[in-house]
Each structure stands twice: as C-alpha cells, then as structure tokens.
Amino acid sequence: MTRVTNAVGGKRKWWGVMPVLPAPAMGGMAKQMEQVGFEGVFSLQIYGAPFVPMAAVAAMTDTLKVSTGIAVAGTRSPVETAYNAIECDTISEGRFILGLGTSLHSALEGIYGEPHRKLLTHLREVVKIVRYVNANSHKEMEPLHGEYYDLEWTEKMQTAPPLRENIPIWIAALKDKLTSMTLEIGDGLMVHALWTVNYTVQKDDFIRSELARFGRKREDIEINAWPWIAINEDKQQAIEDSRATVAGYAGYKEYEDFFDSIGFGDLARDCQLAAGEHGDVSGVIDKVSDDMVQAFVKCGPIDEVLEQIEPFWGVVDSLCPMTPYRNLSMEQLTRYNEGLFAMVAEAKRREG
Template sequence: MSTDSSIDPGRCWGGVYPILGPKLPAIAKRLEASGRYGILAGQSWGPPWIPLAAAAAVTERVQLACSVAIAGARSPFETAHAALDLDRISNGRFVLGLGASTRWVTRSHFGVDWPKPVQQLRECVEAVRHVVAHAHTGLTPFEGEYFRADFAGLEPAAPPVRSAIPIWLGALRSRMTRLAGEIADGVIGHPLWGVDYWLGRVQADLAEGARVSGRRVEDLHQCVYLTVAIADDPREAFADARQSVAAYAAIEQYAPFFEDAGFGDAAARIRRLWAADQRELAASEVDEAMARAFVIFGDAEHARREVARVANIATTWSLSPPSWGVPLQRTGFYTAQIDRAFFGRI
C-alpha cells in the first residue's frame, strides 16, 4: 500500500459550485490542467448539472459527476433527459450520481414525499436507464410501482453520445450501500464515512449487494469520499472536525447511523443542545474518538497515512474539507491545506 506524500491527481476529483461570473469556468479549467480525474457537483438547492454543464463547456478530458443529485427532487424521467443532455454537452463524460437524501429533506425542501427510499431509488434507476437507452428510438410506457409515464406524443430524442450512462449511488447506511452493490455502476461515499467504515462495513455491504446480481465488488467504481481537516495545530483541526460532526448528528434522520456507529447517546445529547441553539455546547459533546470515526484530522503526515489506508479499494478519491456546520473561510483554509499536503501546491 502506498505511503507517498502525494497521491495521483489522475485518480482524484475536484469540485465546482454555482458561483458568480467567470469563477466557475476558471476553476474547471484549473482542475483539468492539474490532471484531476474529474469534477464533482452536489445538490443542496438546485440541480447539480447546472454547474457541471458550465464546467463541461470549458473542459475536454475530465469526467463530470453529480455527488449527488437528490433523486426525489424531480421525476426520474426528467433526470434521464437531463443526463442525456449533459452527456451530449460533455461528449460522453458524464456520470449520474443519485441519492435518496432523507425523507425530511425531500418533503420539506422539495415538497415530495419519499417514504420508501431504497425501493424508490431502485425503481428510479430502472426508469432512468429505460429513458436513456430508448429515448432516441421511441419510448414505450414505463409502469412502475412509484413512477409511471406513457410518453404519449413524445418525439424521439436526438441520438445520444452513449445509450448507457454510468449511474453511481450515494449511500449512508447498509441497505442503500447494498443496493449500490446490486444495481449501480459505482458508489459515492458519504462525508461521514471514515476510513475504518470504508474498509469494513462498506466493503461487506457492497459485496453482499454484488452477490445478488452475480457481480464482484471489483466491478464497481468506488469513489472514496473522505472528509479531511489538516492543520499544523491538531487542536485547531479537531475543533472544526467536531463542529462538522455535530452538525450532522443534530439531524434527527441521522440518528440510526450514529447509533450503529456506537455514538447514539452522544448524538441524542447533540440534538437536544442544537435544538436549544446551544451549538458550541453541542459540538463539545463530540469527543476525539467520535470525531476520528468520521473525519481525518490532524497534521499533514497523519492525513496522508490515513488516506493511504484506503488506496487498495479506491477507484478514485474525493478529499474534501469539512463544510457542514463550518464557516466558509475555514472550508477554504482546509481546501488549500489538502492541495498542499496531497498535490504539492500551496
């Protein structure tokens, strides 16, 4: 296993966001020039293919992927047509990353209820693949349990660049990870998945899912997403790591995940304090063991050792700073620290 002080940029992702003016194209060009494998865009508000389309227009080589598009925010049929459009704009460089998010998010933020996320995401993937494969030849009706469309009067689309676009699933707990192993082309890690979780639970769940469909884990693209906070003073990195973990633990829908990880009691205390707007006290409930379970934090050498532990399972990496619950300027600081520690740039 490699313990080099840097990792191959050709296996690493960068990220773009919907920002003003020429900044987004400039970032996309810089990431491609640096040799990065690809560019990711996630979804908190609008669909991630908007910034990815802007990145596609000014790049030629890098892959472009959602990390992830919230599947319940729109019809799977619209998602499929958007994927075809972006694959055309990028000349075959798009990867559709889909995730269920939480029922609270889909219902509260997007006005759509997804009460059975595993079953609904399974059918969503089936619907997307149906449209991607056949939109250019004429679509037959899709009749699922959750999604239906007869496509009456819909003219065939232009021939696609590819009639099969890779679909990766984002996951948090075991059922969704097993689904990724069974039906997806790859998996995108959750920001809370630490190194030990990747090496243990994730590999077991992917293998179990892959066996259902007669595949091997090695057939899946594993985009190993790791949250990394590097600082010369480990106390500084710990302070931001615990703040980020507390922000996730404060979400009621994440309670089962923290319970499974052995931190259920701490997460319950965090939720109570967060609800009372006592966020600093909430963060203080995250001890070092809890923070290390979910975030790589410390000096650069420690971060490099931890990342090297997953080298044998990672198809690609996304090394990202803590962002949830952390001030934007701190996120920028950690982004620069990651670049310096792993890519030799200040």
C-alpha cells in the same frame, strides 16, 4: 519504487467538490484541478439541481469528468433527470456521470414538499426509468408502469440519439440496505462521508459478498469514498474547525442507528436537534469529543493525513476529499480547500 494502486489494482483516482461560484472562479478552479491531476468533480444538491454547474464546468474543461454528487432522486421527474443527464453528457463530450441519492424523508417532505415515498423502492424505479430514457428516447418507446410512475409517453417526440446510451449511474449510500441495492443496480457506489476509514475497511467483505450474490465482480462497479479532511499544521485548530460539521450530521435522528453501529450513539443522541434547528448547531458543538471529530475528519499536516487515509485504498477505487464546512468563514473554507489541492498534488507526485 513500489507501485501504489487502488482496490482493483488500478490507478488511484481523486475527485473534488465544486462550489457554485461565478463562472470565472469555477473555471479557474476546474482548470487547476485538471493540472493537479484530479479525475473529476462533483456538484452537490443543497437545494437547486446540480446539473447546471456541472454543465458550466464541462464547457470550461477538456479532461475533467463531471458528476452530480448527488442529484436527489425525489425532487424531480425521473424523465427530466434522464434528459438532464443526456444533455450534460453531450456538453461534456462523454465525461458525465449521473450521481443519485435518496436524501432523507425530513428533507424531501419538509423542504421540498414531496409526498411520502418508500425511498429505496422509489430510487430503484428512478434508475430504471433513467436508463430506459437514456437508451430509447431516440426510438419508439413502450409504456412503463411502476409503483410511482405511469409513463405512456403521450405527445413524446423522438429526440436525437444520445452521445452514450448507457451513461454511468453512481448511487450514494450510508446504510446496508441502500448499499446492497447500489451494488446490485449501480455502476458506482459513493459511500457516505460518515463511513470512517475503519468502517470502510470493515465493509469490504460485505461489498464483495453482495456483489457475488448479484453475480457481479468487484471490477464491475466503482467504489468512491468521500472523507472529510482538514489540512492544517495546527492539528488542534483543524479539530476545532471540524467540530460543527460532525455535530450537524450527528444531529439527525435518522442517522441514530448508524452512529450506534460505529460506537458514537450516545454522543450522537446528545447532538440531536429538533426539526427546523439543523441550520444552527451552536448549541450542541460542545457535545462532540475530539475523538469523535477525528473519527470522521482526518486532521493535521499533509503527511499525517495521507497516512490516516491510506487504508481506504484497500477498499475503494477513488476518493473525493471534502473540507469541513459548518460555521467556517469563506477565508477558512478557501484555506482548507487549498490544503486539499496541495494534498492531492503530493499524493499524485508520490504515485508517480
């Protein structure tokens, strides 16, 4: 049997997304994921910080890695983010990965009431501070001064040594500038769900050339992709169920140039929603064609979907398949989530 590998010749790693549920339900899902062979699990920041659910999952599992996927960098002090990471790493006994992202100006300012910032400059500063606190909070600390934070450590007490002084930091990216910065400073790159299979394959040369520019090897960073997947023997039904999710993302004007770059600019402009309308995409769902849905969501039976996502493995180390989620009932979400588990179990079986 030919050994199947990821882009760096290692084992293919699978991650999942954990919804916030009562602890027994989260624990049951997490233990099932361990049994299936998942590498780890992410918790999203929809509004609340994602550290608490990952601490809960860590306490109920033995081998599953836990990560914030993502913690929005601009909604809390980077010092607090650093200590959240240290505590989650302690609780998980070294299984924690800090996933960070920028989010959008419209969300940071319009939802959280945060001031306007240069998002990449701010994120770079956050990563620097988090790493400094992680490595030095149990030692004497020198003042840090940046564009957004002046940290004198007034009244700062030394804390116990962290379990690890260098907790991995993965950064989520969509466009080239943030992707490049991630390849420079990150331990992992989480590519946006809008990175289609074809787009991801096309970006492989960019990833490798940027790493070389920063004096890094491909093995120095983990590339993790988040494809939307809708497992359903009725492929057309899967397409219908996925349409609202694609419409929602197409509705953000901030993503317009990205959709232009992959050939869906006109359809995305048809889907654009005014500020405050993103909670309801019902008025633009019919603007999304079947072809557009299938570019972003791999739909159909397990065998067909595994074939469709196979090219990812030439570029990435790990995959975190997600279900479509907009306008779906809890019953539908549960069924599609069960499909993901069955798909990963089949993939693991084939990998041996």
